[in-house]
Amino acid sequence: MRRAASFLALLLCLYWTGTQGESGGVTGNDITQTEIQSEILGVKSTSDQTNISPDIWAELKELRDMAIEHRVELRKLEQENTAIQTRLTASESKNAVLESKMNASENEVKELQRENTVLKARMKTSENVMEELKMENTDLQSRVTASEDKRKVLEARMNVSENEVEELKMDIADQPKVAFSLGLTDDGLLGPFNTDITLKFSKVITNFGRAYSPITGLFTAPVRGAYYFSLNTVDLQNNAWSVVSLYHNNKRVLWSSNYNNGTGSNRLSNSLVLQLEKGDVVYLVLRAGDTVYDNTYNHTTFNGFLLFPL
Structure with a gap:
């Protein structure tokens, strides 16, 4: 115990x-x-x-x-x-720090995901805009191509037109310049004569090509072609006929006449187009017994010019 x-x-x-x-x-x-x-x-x-x-x-x-x-x-x-x-x-x-960093990283990831979503949306918008711009560019290129084609066609036509103009210029340069405008006299009354006479227009207003001779009164065609002629005459005789004819070589092709019944001057006017061969002559003839009148005012005139060669 x-x-x-x-x-x-x-x-x-x-x-x-x-x-x-x-x-x-x-x-x-x-x-x-x-x-x-x-x-x-x-x-x-x-x-x-x-x-x-x-x-x-x-x-x-x-x-x-x-x-x-x-x-x-x-x-x-x-x-x-x-x-x-x-x-x-x-x-x-350390775990708390890591968790804090992890949370911060997750927040950053979420923020980056949101930014990525925004960037994707902006990228999609940019792609749509780019597609629209491509379509517009394609349309513009088509329009530019069409415009260039039109320009080429116009340039070709312009070149053709320029060539034609040059040819016309050459033709015009080669074409003889033929035109005349004449007055009869400054002496007043001419006639009457016992026979038909060739009127010699002594007042040369213009005479391109010198195809008209005031000495002989004849117009001589320098080339084969179509020619235009016109005449104007005045006669002061009362109660009388006034007759002036236009001759082609020896053939009368125009007869102009009028009767003065004493009420004033007797006036004649006429014109025509003739086809002439080179060397053909054209002239005016006053009928025997008739008269014509002219002075410085050119009441009686004779005109003609080459329309075009043939």
């Missing part, structure tokens, strides 16, 4: 010591071997008084050693636990 009581007392002491170390009182490091030996000596003296056997002391020593080892191991475990907690806190801090 006494052995059991002593053993229980030692165990209670060890438990109290361990409890104090856990609650912040005496720790494992504070229990020195001197204090343990004092407790053992106290127990030993009590045991001597109660006559405890030496085997109990050996068991108590072993229990003491085991308690010390357990406290040392417990301290190491506490230190390791503290280090692990420190590392865990650091890891949690």
Whole structure:
């Protein structure tokens, strides 16, 4: 009974010591071997008084050693636990930083996705605009091509026209210039004569090509062609006929006549177009017994010109 009581007392002491170390009182490091030996000596003296056997002391020593080892191991475990907690806190801090960065990255990704969506929409709009511009460009190219074709056609026609103009210029340059306009005389009344006479228009107003001779009164065709002729005469005799004829070579082709009944001057006017061969002659003839009148006002005239060569 006494052995059991002593053993229980030692165990209670060890438990109290361990409890104090856990609650912040005496720790494992504070229990020195001197204090343990004092407790053992106290127990030993009590045991001597109660006559405890030496085997109990050996068991108590072993229990003491085991308690010390357990406290040392417990301290190491506490230190390791503290280090692990420190590392865990650091890891949690890192995790928090990483989570913050991850959230920022996710927000950036979402923002980039929104921007990408906007860019895709703008790209689609740009592609549509580009397609429209391509269509407009194609239409413009077609119109430009058509315009160039028209321009080429116009240039070709212009070249043809220019060539024709040049040919006409050459033809005109080669074509003889034939035209005359004549007045009869400044002496007043001419006639009457006993026979038909060729009127010689002595007042040359124009005589291009010099085809008319005021000496002979004949117009000589320089080339084969169509010619226009006209005549105007005035006669002052009252109650008389006035007859002037136009001859082609020896053939009368125009007869102009009028009767003056005494009411004023007798006027004749006529014209025609003749086809002449080169060397043909044209002239005016006054009938025998008739008269014509002219002065500086050119009342009696003879005109002609080449329409075109044949």
